Amino acid sequence: MSGVTGKVVAITGASSGIGEATARLLAxxxxxxxxxxRRRERLETLVTEIRDRGGRAVAGVTDVTQRADLDRLVQRAVEEFGQLDVLIxxxxxxxxxxxxEGDVEGWSAMIDVNVRGVLHGIAAALPVFRRQGRGHLVTTVSTSGLKIVPGQAVYAGTKNAVRTILEALRQESTDGVLRTTTVSPGFVRTELADSIDDPAERERTQRRFEEFALDPAAVARAIAFAIEQPEDVEIGDITIRPTVQN
Ligand SMILES: NC(=O)c1ccc[n+]([C@@H]2O[C@H](COP(=O)([O-])OP(=O)(O)OC[C@H]3O[C@@H](n4cnc5c(N)ncnc54)[C@H](OP(=O)(O)O)[C@@H]3O)[C@@H](O)[C@H]2O)c1
Structure with a gap:
């Protein structure tokens, strides 16, 4: 099986930005x-738009910090469409x-969403992939983990934790069942800056988003590229940044 057509793809963080753009493109x-x-209305609007264009989509409110929510999302894919080919x-x-600044609360929140959230997805999807004899894990990490810069220490740490986990999982899974891909975007114009509490960092990020950030559709195309490869081809890492980003 290669290409995107006919695959069943579950996406977390699908209510805006990169996840939303990826949902549209893959559909x-x-x-x-x-x-x-978590935002039900945003998900429902997107499902309606995709269906109006002849696509297939369902949504389920999911908080990735809750393991049961990921189990439910994966289950939904299997119930609605008979299988799960890719979890993003x-x-x-x-x-x-x-x-x-000692923002212990913010650090914990990032660890819960960016690391624990991905782990919950892995735990939910792996048994299904093993049963099917086929599956693909894609995660959105960041160039923050590749070029270390001040102000992004813990964020970059969470992204590199995921990078490390996926590389170990790849090495543990060379029997041909599982493909793993990490996508590392640079600046992408999304709602991500809204989650930044530090006013100076938020303003700096927003300025970069306005000045030169990528459209999220560019990242969606990179993700689609990894997914559409034949089963025996694993795209391990993709780094995608604006040409002018230093
Ligand atoms: N934008 C960039 O410059 C950039 C660069 C590198 C990497 N990334 C990564 O790309 C990914 C997508 O971010 P984005 O840039 O597209 O930002 P975004 O527009 O803010 O999207 C983030 C998504 O994550 C969801 N989310 C947040 N907390 C969640 C939770 N507890 N449970 C479930 N969903 C949750 C949000 O939905 P709800 O609020 O509805 O739950 C939203 O759909 C992130 O992992 C981010 O770190 C972004």
Whole structure:
């Protein structure tokens, strides 16, 4: 099985930004998409739009910090569409700011969503992938973990934790059943800046979003590229940033 058409893809963080753009693109290319996030209305509007264009989509309110929510999302895919081919662990928050601010609450929130949330998805999807003999885990990490910069310490740490986990999982899973892909975007124009509490960091990020950030559709195309490869081809890592980003 290759290409996107006919695949069943569950996406966390599908209510805005990269997740939303990816849902639209994959549905346009013939995938059935299963959308998870906390904002029910946003998900329902997106499902309606996709269906109006002839696509297949369902949504389930999902808080990735809750293991049971991921189990439910994966189950929904299997119940509605008979299988789950890809899980995109994309939900994320960015509580940026210098370590010296001691924002323990923000750090914990990032660990809960960006790390624990991805792990919950892995735990929910792996048994289904093993049963099917086929499955693909994609996660949205960040160039923050590749080029270390002040103000992004813990955020970058959460992204690199996920990078490490996926690489180990890849090595543990070379029997041909599981494919893993980490996508590392640079600045992408989304709602992510809204999750930044530190006013200086929020303003700086918003300015970069306005000045040169990528459209989320660019990241969606990169994700689709990884998914559409034949089963024996694993795209391990994709780094995608604006050409002018330093
Ligand atoms: N934008 C960038 O420059 C950039 C760069 C590199 C990496 N990334 C990564 O890309 C991913 C997507 O972010 P984005 O840029 O598209 O930002 P975004 O527009 O803010 O989207 C974040 C998504 O995550 C969801 N989310 C947050 N907390 C959640 C939770 N507890 N449970 C379930 N869903 C949750 C949000 O939905 P609800 O609020 O409805 O739950 C939303 O759909 C994140 O992992 C982010 O770290 C972004």
């Amino acid at each position: 346009e290319r013939g995938a059935a998409v299963v959308l998870g996030a 662990g994309n939900a994320g928050i960015a509580k940026l700011g210098p370590v010296a």
